[in-house]
Amino acid sequence: MNTQSNLLSRRDMLRGATAGFGWLAFQGMAAQLAATDKPLAAKQPHHAPKAKRVIFLCMRGAPSHVDTFDYKPRLNRDNGKLGKGRRGEKLLGSLWDFQRHGQSGQMISELFPSVAEHADDLCILNGMHTDIPNHPQAFVQMHTGNFQFVRPSLGAWTLYGLGTENSNLPGYITLSPPAAVGGSRNYGSAFLPAIYQGTPIGRERQNVAQANLPNLENPQISAKTQRLQLDLIQSMNHHQLQRDKFNPAVEGIIESFELAFRMQSEIPEVMDTSKEPARVRQMYGIGRGGNDNFARQCLLARRFAEAGVRFIEISHGNWDQHRNLETALTNNCDQTDGPVAALLTDLKQRDMLKDTLVIWGGEFGRTPHAQNGNGRDHNAKGYTMWMAGGGVKGGTTYGSTDEYGYEAVDNKMHTHDWHATILHLLGLDHERLTFRYAGRDFRLTDVHGNVAREIIV
Amino acid sequence: MKRTTLIALAGTLLAATGLRAAEAEITPQQSAFFEEKIRPVLVKHCYKCHSEAEGKSKGGLIVDSKSGLRAGGSSGYAIIPGNAERSLLIEAIRHTNEDLQMPPDYKLSRRIIGDFEQWIKMGAPDPREDGNTVVVNWRDPDKARNFWAFEQPVKPEVPKSTSSWPRTDIDHFVLQKTAEQGLKIVGDADRATLVRRAYYDLLGLPPSPKTVDRFSYSKDGEDFERLLDLLLDSPLFGEKWGRHWLDVARYAESCGKEANITFPHAWRYRDYVIKAFNQDKPYDRFIQEQIAGDLLRSKTKEERADLMVATTFLAMGPKSMNEANQRQFMADLIDEQIDATSQAVLGMTIACARCHDHKFDPISQREYYALAGIFASTETFYGTVATQGNRRAGRLLELPIKEDEDYSRRTFSTEEMNRLQDLVDSRKEERTKIFIEAREARRGGGDVDTGRLRQQIQRLNTQINLFDERLKTRNSDGTPKPMAMGVRDTTRPRNARVLDRGEIENPREYIQRGFVHVLSGEKPPRIPMSKSGRKELAEWLTADDNPLFARVMVNRVWNWLMGNGIVATVDNFGVNGKRPTHPELLDHLAVRFKENGYSVKKLVKEIMMSRTYQLASDFSARNYSKDPDNVYYWQHSKRRLEAEEIRDAILAVSDQLEYSPPMGSLVSYAEDGFVGRTISERDIQGTSAMSSNDDMRSRVRSRMMASRVGMSRGTDGFNDGERNYRSVYMPVVRDMLPEVLNVFDFAEPSLVTGDRQTTIVPGQSLYFLNSPFVIQQAGITARRIYDERRSGSDRIDYLYMLTLGRQSTDAEMTLAKNYFEDFMKLARRDGTNTRDAIGLALSTFCQALMASAEFRYVN
Numbered sequence A: 001m002n003t004q005s006n007l008l009s010r011r012d013m014l015r016g017a018t019a020g021f022g023w024l025a026f027q028g029m030a031a032q033l034a035a036t037d038k039p040l041a042a043k044q045p046h047h048a049p050k051a052k053r054v055i056f057l058c059m060r061g062a063p064s065h066v067d068t069f070d071y072k073p074r075l076n077r078d079n080g081k082l083g084k085g086r087r088g089e090k091l092l093g094s095l096w097d098f099q100r101h102g103q104s105g106q107m108i109s110e111l112f113p114s115v116a117e118h119a120d121d122l123c124i125l126n127g128m129h130t131d132i133p134n135h136p137q138a139f140v141q142m143h144t145g146n147f148q149f150v151r152p153s154l155g156a157w158t159l160y161g162l163g164t165e166n167s168n169l170p171g172y173i174t175l176s177p178p179a180a181v182g183g184s185r186n187y188g189s190a191f192l193p194a195i196y197q198g199t200p201i202g203r204e205r206q207n208v209a210q211a212n213l214p215n216l217e218n219p220q221i222s223a224k225t226q227r228l229q230l231d232l233i234q235s236m237n238h239h240q241l242q243r244d245k246f247n248p249a250v251e252g253i254i255e256s257f258e259l260a261f262r263m264q265s266e267i268p269e270v271m272d273t274s275k276e277p278a279r280v281r282q283m284y285g286i287g288r289g290g291n292d293n294f295a296r297q298c299l300l301a302r303r304f305a306e307a308g309v310r311f312i313e314i315s316h317g318n319w320d321q322h323r324n325l326e327t328a329l330t331n332n333c334d335q336t337d338g339p340v341a342a343l344l345t346d347l348k349q350r351d352m353l354k355d356t357l358v359i360w361g362g363e364f365g366r367t368p369h370a371q372n373g374n375g376r377d378h379n380a381k382g383y384t385m386w387m388a389g390g391g392v393k394g395g396t397t398y399g400s401t402d403e404y405g406y407e408a409v410d411n412k413m414h415t416h417d418w419h420a421t422i423l424h425l426l427g428l429d430h431e432r433l434t435f436r437y438a439g440r441d442f443r444l445t446d447v448h449g450n451v452a453r454e455i456i457v
Numbered sequence B: 001m002k003r004t005t006l007i008a009l010a011g012t013l014l015a016a017t018g019l020r021a022a023e024a025e026i027t028p029q030q031s032a033f034f035e036e037k038i039r040p041v042l043v044k045h046c047y048k049c050h051s052e053a054e055g056k057s058k059g060g061l062i063v064d065s066k067s068g069l070r071a072g073g074s075s076g077y078a079i080i081p082g083n084a085e086r087s088l089l090i091e092a093i094r095h096t097n098e099d100l101q102m103p104p105d106y107k108l109s110r111r112i113i114g115d116f117e118q119w120i121k122m123g124a125p126d127p128r129e130d131g132n133t134v135v136v137n138w139r140d141p142d143k144a145r146n147f148w149a150f151e152q153p154v155k156p157e158v159p160k161s162t163s164s165w166p167r168t169d170i171d172h173f174v175l176q177k178t179a180e181q182g183l184k185i186v187g188d189a190d191r192a193t194l195v196r197r198a199y200y201d202l203l204g205l206p207p208s209p210k211t212v213d214r215f216s217y218s219k220d221g222e223d224f225e226r227l228l229d230l231l232l233d234s235p236l237f238g239e240k241w242g243r244h245w246l247d248v249a250r251y252a253e254s255c256g257k258e259a260n261i262t263f264p265h266a267w268r269y270r271d272y273v274i275k276a277f278n279q280d281k282p283y284d285r286f287i288q289e290q291i292a293g294d295l296l297r298s299k300t301k302e303e304r305a306d307l308m309v310a311t312t313f314l315a316m317g318p319k320s321m322n323e324a325n326q327r328q329f330m331a332d333l334i335d336e337q338i339d340a341t342s343q344a345v346l347g348m349t350i351a352c353a354r355c356h357d358h359k360f361d362p363i364s365q366r367e368y369y370a371l372a373g374i375f376a377s378t379e380t381f382y383g384t385v386a387t388q389g390n391r392r393a394g395r396l397l398e399l400p401i402k403e404d405e406d407y408s409r410r411t412f413s414t415e416e417m418n419r420l421q422d423l424v425d426s427r428k429e430e431r432t433k434i435f436i437e438a439r440e441a442r443r444g445g446g447d448v449d450t451g452r453l454r455q456q457i458q459r460l461n462t463q464i465n466l467f468d469e470r471l472k473t474r475n476s477d478g479t480p481k482p483m484a485m486g487v488r489d490t491t492r493p494r495n496a497r498v499l500d501r502g503e504i505e506n507p508r509e510y511i512q513r514g515f516v517h518v519l520s521g522e523k524p525p526r527i528p529m530s531k532s533g534r535k536e537l538a539e540w541l542t543a544d545d546n547p548l549f550a551r552v553m554v555n556r557v558w559n560w561l562m563g564n565g566i567v568a569t570v571d572n573f574g575v576n577g578k579r580p581t582h583p584e585l586l587d588h589l590a591v592r593f594k595e596n597g598y599s600v601k602k603l604v605k606e607i608m609m610s611r612t613y614q615l616a617s618d619f620s621a622r623n624y625s626k627d628p629d630n631v632y633y634w635q636h637s638k639r640r641l642e643a644e645e646i647r648d649a650i651l652a653v654s655d656q657l658e659y660s661p662p663m664g665s666l667v668s669y670a671e672d673g674f675v676g677r678t679i680s681e682r683d684i685q686g687t688s689a690m691s692s693n694d695d696m697r698s699r700v701r702s703r704m705m706a707s708r709v710g711m712s713r714g715t716d717g718f719n720d721g722e723r724n725y726r727s728v729y730m731p732v733v734r735d736m737l738p739e740v741l742n743v744f745d746f747a748e749p750s751l752v753t754g755d756r757q758t759t760i761v762p763g764q765s766l767y768f769l770n771s772p773f774v775i776q777q778a779g780i781t782a783r784r785i786y787d788e789r790r791s792g793s794d795r796i797d798y799l800y801m802l803t804l805g806r807q808s809t810d811a812e813m814t815l816a817k818n819y820f821e822d823f824m825k826l827a828r829r830d831g832t833n834t835r836d837a838i839g840l841a842l843s844t845f846c847q848a849l850m851a852s853a854e855f856r857y858v859n
Helices: A003-007 A010-017 A019-027 A073-077 A135-144 A154-162 A183-187 A223-244 A248-271 A278-284 A289-307 A325-349 A415-425 B006-018 B028-046 B066-071 B088-094 B110-121 B169-180 B191-203 B209-217 B224-233 B235-248 B267-278 B283-295 B301-310 B326-346 B350-354 B365-376 B414-443 B450-472 B534-541 B549-562 B583-595 B600-608 B621-626 B643-653 B666-670 B681-689 B693-709 B739-743 B762-770 B772-788 B792-804 B810-830 B834-851
Strands: A053-060 A098-101 A106-109 A122-129 A172-175 A199-201 A311-317 A356-361 A365-371 A375-379 A383-388 A396-398 A408-410 A435-437 A440-442 B378-381 B486-489 B496-499 B507-511
Touching (some): A053 A154, A053 A325, A106 A396, A154 A172, A154 A311, A223 B810, A278 A289, A278 A325, A325 A356, A440 B028, B028 B110, B191 B600, B224 B235, B235 B549, B267 B301, B283 B486, B283 B549, B326 B534, B365 B378, B365 B496, B365 B507, B643 B792, B643 B834, B810 B834
Parallel strands (some): A053 A311, A172 A199
Antiparallel strands (some): A122 A383, A356 A383, A365 A375, A435 A440, B496 B507
């Protein structure tokens, strides 16, 4: 090793001495990286974007569509008649009333009274379908497009395609992610550079109020001294990268240190919701019993969005009502209705809804027939998700299931199509957003995916 | 799964096994041809009727996987690579044969047909990864045996090559594949790398500078085999390898889920596992003990106790303790036992057959309930105390041994015992008083607030039960009784009934207790009417003719050492899992494992003695572009240290690691109760940040005593001897892991985990930069190297040896010097006094080495 390399300044190092990225570019293996030596820098999209960022409200466990956003009068009429289940299960009409809302007159169930007030902003996707009616597979497929192989997550692809607007924060944050159903695969970067991985904050079954990124402050040395120390660490890391020629993990660690250093000053501020006006905290439902956790997540999502985080996912579970549909689904909706509505209101008031794509939904839907008398089973062939803001047509319903809600029949939207559409709204062409790995170009949508152009403004 | 014809079936199975055959290398041009011209056509025109994705396989043909397309359907092979004219697919799309026209409603364009002809002439290069979605008709279980995983492993011939490269049989198998794939194996690792790798892989700890010196820098160098023997003999081996198994066994010290109640006796299982690995207990015996230890013969009381503790495996799964319905609770408990057992031992997800026949694997719902009967005839002792949030409290087993003095739960003084008894009595009296008052009030026609009453009673019951449990688990002289979790046969074994859709409300016919057919040999053990069948289950699982038993374990061990399983999905060998990259090697290892009496240590050694294991982790652009995941082992995969290794290594560097194991666990000091109350996040987080179990013990105890037994709170003991035990002894409370475990991808303790994930997230960087634990240990390290070495450069050298197991380079020495100069400059400007600044410079330097990427990777 020559002494020259010791004298590399931090600026030099950051300017592209990272052997890995350089090497990749040299090999032409990742032309997409050559454009910039800062993998998180904001990048040019493929076409004019409608949305700048995404907030994904992930409802783990698969919410029932026929009780929430997919009105099925026929199902209600035929309540108790034989359904399509393999064992002669009886159809179960929705236990809740649907009503028209807003000028658009969208049908929404009484389970979501506050969200319903935003009917004119919602684009309800009633033709969703996916491959496997099993939680882990479907959950992972929803996040990565593929359940069989370890693949980059939607958020990681987004960050890879667009970079971030605020380099002092992770570009992809996931609040309270579940450890099961795929765990970190759901926010992983797989073969994409590690810096595109989601940063988890908190965990499922813990109120996000208790969740914080620990170790944001050094008890011993000043920021300036720490910078000196970090330069030392990074010199060591760069030496290793030079020795190894190519080592994506070390590159990831290098980037992660820089991000961590910058985050120290900004994260505590963004995560401190106590300074929000009481009015806003109330609107979200913070401190209100069952609402509190999800309310805080929603408020944090807005704060992250405002601060320039590209992709934010927040979680609520469990929606897996095989039994006790009446009480359990009511509880879930009660806990989320107010906070979600508040988030939409808040974004709108700040004029952010126009370029923030808000997405609601889970990994699949539930059967129109009953299970255990008062529950519903898994149904991957037809279900509902919705989008709002970010360039989608509000006040519309796209796609539909058959008259009972078993199967998507019209304007069907497979998980791959859903991915393609989200990327499109962000200004990314899902067929051009590729990464060369193992000798071929990979896409989030593999060889599938159709953009649902009809839902775009 | 759709029914397919027998011919199709034969074809598909052929394809599944045919995957073993070497594939000619696909050029990028061929790959591009397929992606541009072939795949889009298949997707657009064929998938609707012929794809696993759509669940359609008309004529038995699926085309959305390479194996499916190659296999063909009921009419025969769809494609004959190289021969377009004989390929049925071409015939079909040309529409020349009236009976075979595809797509049926329209004809593809001439251009497309031309593309397909050209493609088949090229040899039908298909770059798709095998989708693992082979359609197989399991209705005939004997046919199902043709699936690779259900075939008996047969010792294959070693593909001896004339090359001088291979050192052991393993190497021949590996070389064969790398040659086929056109990969060039990299050079051997240097000795310093090798010794560090061996230490981490076997002990989970860095080698001492002396060891590195002796092994890699001394002239003759110690023999690697002798080094391995030494490490395999070390009691630290069991702590590393036992932890591997604890991942698989979803070991935890609380029930998790909503209630999350502590399992204060689970730690005995942890110690049992560590001991088993240290003693090199044969793996078949190890499994038998965990499934049916209570039913095995023992010679001594100690052995009996060990066998009872082994069955904790079945008792410590996650549980919904607030489940209102006892039958539902039991059904879930049994399901969890089947799930954990089948995944851990067989790599099969048998629990998928609870509600319906397995969707992918040849396991019927009836077979699930045949197993369920065995567990339904078993009583599970998981303990916990009945309280307001715990509707399903269970019992514990008392071990037939006398415990050492320093047992983790302490001895109560007579005074304390009396006080506890008083507390129980007074609460009982209070309860009686409330009953009587209520009765009288009611008699007198007065108003009784039953809701409030019930609450009062519940509160009292909780207290009574908690205090009573402390009394019940102690002898009259206040010494703690040795309690354990585990299982025992019920007095009346019974068959289970099929539950339609897995619903307890829908019981159907009774199913004779038994096993899964496809994994059974000629004569599966018979279950006597009067027995649960657990002993027979243990025999069946570990039988020599169970095709998965040895394979699954050798694959786990290989994965832990090599970074990639031969079957990548280490916990799933079913149809939905991945196929082995080296099926013959897998079988070779499995048969050897059997021949060696299921000795894990011998297996580990055999793998580590191979040249393949001892390769460098050097990069090769050529190899990387073909096999970026190193599934063919052309290099040694670099490995991120596991969470425990990171903490242990830091403590080893600072010389603060306590090598002797503790007795018990933080959770056992806290005893029964709710996570979050009897044991708090602070207690748990404290274990990585600060100190020893002793501190914890006094903290937890003083809080417990203060809050529960009503004693005056003692001083908060933070100052008794700082003892940092190895990380394997940290408390594993579900949903409340110590920080270091959380940050560095610890195995989720509610799931069977044979392969931990590795993330790179900013939280890890923050941990190294700012965590009080790292800062504290870096400070102690600075002191250590300052005291133990005289000159500046000696100190730096020593530090490199301690942290990275190698000498520093000249460049690194310069780097260090520059750092100290810059640091002092900055300190002077800030007005820090020189003495403090020197100390700080050194300790932040030590911290930087711990934070470096090199520290947390094994090459």
